[in-house]
Amino acid sequence: MTSPEPTRASRYPAGAAAFPHRHLLGIAGLAPHEILFLLDEAEQWVEHNRQPHKRHDLLSGLTIINAFFENSTRTLLSFEIAGKRLGADVVNMHAAQSSVKKGETLIDTALTLNAMRSDAIVIRHASSGAVRLIADKVDCPVLNAGDGQHEHPTQGLLDALTIRRSLRERGKNEEFNGLKVTICGDVLHSRVARSNIHCLTTLGAEVRVCAPPALMPEGIEQLKVTPFHDFDAALDGTDVVMMLRLQSERMQGSFIPSPREYRHLYGLTLDRLAKAAPDAVVMHPGPMNRGVEIDSNVADLAGRSLITTQVEMGVAMRMACLDVLTRRTRNVEGWQ
Ligand code: NCD
Numbered sequence: 001m002t003s004p005e006p007t008r009a010s011r012y013p014a015g016a017a018a019f020p021h022r023h024l025l026g027i028a029g030l031a032p033h034e035i036l037f038l039l040d041e042a043e044q045w046v047e048h049n050r051q052p053h054k055r056h057d058l059l060s061g062l063t064i065i066n067a068f069f070e071n072s073t074r075t076l077l078s079f080e081i082a083g084k085r086l087g088a089d090v091v092n093m094h095a096a097q098s099s100v101k102k103g104e105t106l107i108d109t110a111l112t113l114n115a116m117r118s119d120a121i122v123i124r125h126a127s128s129g130a131v132r133l134i135a136d137k138v139d140c141p142v143l144n145a146g147d148g149q150h151e152h153p154t155q156g157l158l159d160a161l162t163i164r165r166s167l168r169e170r171g172k173n174e175e176f177n178g179l180k181v182t183i184c185g186d187v188l189h190s191r192v193a194r195s196n197i198h199c200l201t202t203l204g205a206e207v208r209v210c211a212p213p214a215l216m217p218e219g220i221e222q223l224k225v226t227p228f229h230d231f232d233a234a235l236d237g238t239d240v241v242m243m244l245r246l247q248s249e250r251m252q253g254s255f256i257p258s259p260r261e262y263r264h265l266y267g268l269t270l271d272r273l274a275k276a277a278p279d280a281v282v283m284h285p286g287p288m289n290r291g292v293e294i295d296s297n298v299a300d301l302a303g304r305s306l307i308t309t310q311v312e313m314g315v316a317m318r319m320a321c322l323d324v325l326t327r328r329t330r331n332v333e334g335w336q
Contacts, residue, residue, distance in 0.1 A: 012037045015334025019324050023135045023142045026151035027198035035202060038320055039161050045316035046165070049085065058323060060087035062119040062330075067109075067134075068145070069095040069125040074286055074311060075145050075155075079122045082318035088119070106130055110137040119329050120322060123147075128191075141325035143318075149189050149250065155285055156195030158317040160203065162310045163240055166281055176203035182234045182276070183225075184210040184266060185244030185293050188217050189251065192285045193244055197223050210234035212266065214255045231266050235275040242283045243268050243294045259292045268294045273304070281306050 012018045012033040019034050027035070048054065064083040068076050076092065083090035093113075104112075106125075110133070113121055120141045123131045128148030135142035146152040160176070167174040181200050187193045187209050200207050201224045209220060210228040220227050228234035235241065246256065256262045263269075268282065282298055282305045290296045299305055327335035 011040070016328070016336075022325075022328075023144075024153050024321055024325060025132050025135060025142065025144045027153045027156045027195045027202070028151065030198075030202065032202050032204075035157065035160065035199060038157055038317070038324065039164060041324060042157075042161050042313070042316045042320035045085075045319040046161075046313065049312070049316055049319075054085050055087060056085060057087040059083065059119075059326060059330075062088045062326060063117070064088045064090045064120045064122065064322065065093060065113055065116065065118040066090065066122045066145070067093045067113060067124075069123070069130070070146070072124055072145070074314065075124065075152075078311070078314040079143075079145060079154075079318050082315050082322055083120075085315070086319055086322060088322070091118075106133055107137060110134040114138040114140070120326055140329070143321055143325065146191050148191065149194070150191055151195045151198075152191040152285075153195050154314070154318055154321060155192050156199035157321070158310060158314045159192075159196055159242070159283060159285070160199050161317055162283065162306050162313045163281075165313070166306055166309070170279065176200065176205045179205040179240065180208070180238045180277070181205050181240040181242060182208045182210060182228075182238040183242045183244065184231060184234065184268070186215045186246045186255075187211040187220065187244065188215045188255075189247035190244045194223075196242065197225055201225065208234045208238065210266070212256060212262075231272065232275050235272060238276045238280055240281055240283065241268060241273065241276055243288075244285070245287060245289055245293060259289075263292055267292060268298050270295065270297055270301075273298055273301075280304070283307060283310060285310065 018037045066076055066079050080090050118140055122143045122145050123134055124145040125131055125147050128150035131144040131147040144151055144153055164174050183193050197207055207225040208228055209225045210231050213229055216227055284294055284307050288294055
């Protein structure tokens with residue numbers, strides 16, 4: 001007799017105890033069941049978003065401010081679409097047009113946003129820790145859309161959702177336990193790497209990180225990952241290859257000899273991919289530097305590249321986060 005599927009109720013506590021946090025500032029510190037709860041909540045929105053009629057009224061009447069103090073294309077668009085699909089009124093604030101350019105302090109910006117009585121604020125900022133500073137000053141839930149080199153929690157969650165669904169679709173065990181994931185590239189400057197490391201190790205995956213010495217953070221082993229400088233060795237038998245962009249905007253001075261040499265040592269080519277497990281999947285948070293950290297024929301490899309699926313999962317994941325974090329405001333039963 002096969003054992004029954006674990007029910008959702010047996011995976012995490014009921015009501016607000018399933019996710020008892022006011023904000024989503026990072027993945028570090030979240031319990032495995034809290035991450036799984038958010039992933040499970042997102043599943044319904046994946047299906048919903050594939051229907052022709054996508055508008056829901058769950059957050060109708062609520063105001064969400066997307067305050068982006070740093071450039072973004074996909075994350076801003078993804079949060080905007082997520083809020084609108086749930087029926088909220090969504091307002092985008094770009095730093096270039098805001099008083100930040102006139103020298104307003106972060107605290108004043110926070111107080112101003114708060115006075116507008118928004119029901120959730122999504123913030124991206126170039127400084128690590130800036131999002132928490134704002135979160136401490138406002139009365140509504142804050143979602144971190146990327147702060148400096150620190151964290152990008154919804155990216156970590158959407159990547160975990162992408163991996164889990166790809167395992168399921170290929171008829172594999174969808175547990176993260178024992179899954180081998182290699183994250184390669186500019187680990188030093190990457191908030192995506194940090195959120196993914198926290199997310200995947202918390203869920204039980206075996207995470208390897210690979211970077212040239214200058215782009216490997218000191219003491220990275222403390223995050224329960226295995227560091228590599230040799231990409232071929234890091235790829236050996238891996239199930240998931242996650243590539244990172246070189247974050248030139250965060251580099252002062254020269255961290256790599258040349259893009260050409262970087263590709264030679266750390267670029268994901270078809271030949272290199274062959275070192276990973278036979279059906280290993282490829283991921284990249286975007287934006288990609290094709291021909292530098294990843295070759296086009298790998299990025300576009302049908303059946304193996306999950307890069308566009310990551311974008312799709314991003315909207316569903318952010319809908320789930322906006323729903324869960326506003327349940328207290330909306331007086332949802334069990335969440336008051
Ligand atoms: C990432 C970011 O901004 O941290 N992009 C994203 O959110 N999809 C990664 C990057 O910019 O390289």
